[in-house]
Amino acid sequence: xxxxxxxxxxxxxxxxxxxxxxxxxxxxxxxxxxxxxxxxxxxxxxxxxxxxxxxxxxxxxxxxxxxxxxxxxxxxxxxxxxxxxxxxxxxxxxxxxxxxxxxxxxxxxxxxxxxxxxxxxxxxxxxxxxxxxxxxxxxxxxxxxxxxxxxxxxxxxxxxxxxxxxxxxxxxxxxxxxxxxxxxxxxxxxxxxxxxxxxxxxxxxxxxxxxxxxxxxxxxxxxxxxxxxxxxxxxxxxxxxxxxxxxxxxxxxxxxxxxxxxxxxxxxxxxxxxxxxxxxxxxxxxxxxxxxxxxxxxxxxxxxxxxxxxxxxxxxxxxxxxxxxxxxxxxxxxxx
Numbered sequence: 031x032x033x034x035x036x037x038x039x040x041x042x043x044x045x046x047x048x049x050x051x052x053x054x055x056x057x058x059x060x061x062x063x064x065x066x067x068x069x070x071x072x073x074x075x076x077x078x079x080x081x082x083x084x085x086x087x088x089x090x091x092x093x094x095x096x097x098x099x100x101x102x103x104x105x106x107x108x109x110x111x112x113x114x115x116x117x118x119x120x121x122x123x124x125x126x127x128x129x130x131x132x133x134x135x136x137x138x139x140x141x142x143x144x145x146x147x148x149x150x151x152x153x154x155x156x157x158x159x160x161x162x163x164x165x166x167x168x169x170x171x172x173x174x175x176x177x178x179x180x181x182x183x184x185x186x187x188x189x190x191x192x193x194x195x196x197x198x199x200x201x202x203x204x205x206x207x208x209x210x211x212x213x214x215x216x217x218x219x220x221x222x223x224x225x226x227x228x229x230x231x232x233x234x235x236x237x238x239x240x241x242x243x244x245x246x247x248x249x250x251x252x253x254x255x256x257x258x259x260x261x262x263x264x265x266x267x268x269x270x271x272x273x274x275x276x277x278x279x280x281x282x283x284x285x286x287x288x289x290x291x292x293x294x295x296x297x298x299x300x301x302x303x304x305x306x307x308x309x310x311x312x313x314x315x316x317x318x319x320x321x322x323x324x325x326x327x328x329x330x331x332x333x334x335x336x337x338x339x340x341x342x343x344x345x346x347x348x349x350x351x352x353x354x355x356x357x358x359x360x361x362x363x364x365x366x
């Protein structure tokens with residue numbers, strides 16, 4: 031029987047969390063429907079050995095791919111290449127699925143045929159407690175034209191990676207690959223959207239997103255360590271916007287949604303370069319910000335101009351002030 035769902039599990043030095051992740055998805059009752067591709071990205075701890083032990087126990091479900099370290103995106107690209115399931119979903123190895131919801135999700139996938147399925151999820155905090163992000167019932171349990179959804183939702187897509195399940199052929203046939211290293215998830219949740227025609231929302235609370243682990247790329251320390259990776263992803267998305275999104279013809283709703291999300295990414299690019307919390311205290315950040323500004327003005331002048339409206343304290347256009355006067359107002363942290 032052809033597999034219904036491929037779950038890609040990228041793993042790098044995750045020996046502490048991998049068992050929790052795999053125990054949540056390697057379920058005998060759905061083994062004929064499920065393919066799990068665990069891509070070990072050159073781990074230096076016992077991640078590979080743990081994964082191979084699970085592979086021996088679940089040979090009908092789990093396949094372990096061992097590769098040299100190349101970054102999160104390279105693991106995802108390998109999984110997309112090898113996936114055989116009708117649908118494709120990512121599960122980071124420090125996160126997990128609600129097992130009962132996964133069984134229900136397999137049942138759902140067996141009854142629908144869409145380009146993108148969006149399930150609900152929860153933030154699970156290392157300090158204790160959680161926060162659910164559940165799609166409203168009036169949106170769920172029906173097939174919706176994607177551009178209709180975007181238009182009705184003011185082009186705010188609200189599709190974080192934890193919610194997304196793509197049709198595998200949509201990724202493979204359109205040769206979707208993502209940036210190789212950190213923040214490639216930004217690439218993954220945006221780039222395929224221009225090919226999506228239909229979407230299905232569900233209140234199934236499937237994904238459990240672990241928040242607060244030391245070293246996470248979305249922590250303050252992570253952003254400071256990987257500013258260059260964030261800028262590279264931002265540039266990649268700008269070039270994709272220029273070459274692909276502006277040429278999608280009549281589908282103005284997808285273009286507007288792409289622009290809206292891309293502007294958020296670009297705003298944060300300036301913020302991590304100018305804010306003292308991030309790179310704002312370092313001299314090299316000024317050079318990087320100038321270079322990034324020149325790049326954006328050349329490649330996407332409309333977006334460049336739109337960023338002049340970005341404000342702090344609701345009325346201070348800090349990017350415009352920095353561009354015109356060379357003054358970084360974000361350094362005034364006592365009142366900004």
